[in-house]
Amino acid sequence: MRAVMAAFCPMATMTWHNNIAITTSGVKPRKGKPMELTYTRVGDYLLPNIKLSDPPDAPPLGRYGLMHKTYLKEHKPILYSQLLLSEKLYYLCREVDEAAATRLATIPDREVAHEIILSELVYN
Numbered sequence: 001m002r003a004v005m006a007a008f009c010p011m012a013t014m015t016w017h018n019n020i021a022i023t024t025s026g027v028k029p030r031k032g033k034p035m036e037l038t039y040t041r042v043g044d045y046l047l048p049n050i051k052l053s054d055p056p057d058a059p060p061l062g063r064y065g066l067m068h069k070t071y072l073k074e075h076k077p078i079l080y081s082q083l084l085l086s087e088k089l090y091y092l093c094r095e096v097d098e099a100a101a102t103r104l105a106t107i108p109d110r111e112v113a114h115e116i117i118l119s120e121l122v123y124n
Contacts, residue, residue, distance in 0.1 A: 065093035065099035067122045
């Protein structure tokens, strides 16, 4: 709400965003609370310095995990971004891979198993 008021009020010189005071003179942390993010000024914008942790030391994704990842990226970009930024995407795709391997082992007809995996695991 403060940011909205500051945008419409020409007298306001400071807005708060994520415990960071953005003033006309620069950026400073709110007193009493440590700054959680650092920002880089690019032109008129402040961009957060965000870096994902290194990928886990686990085997690479298999066929169905990669298909599920591609499906999320192309058809559900918001969910894909949320999972990627929360670092849960790899683990979800790994679960899809493991479930697909279980289904392939239990269903004797490979073509039927492939269709079931695509409809229930990958494109869901």
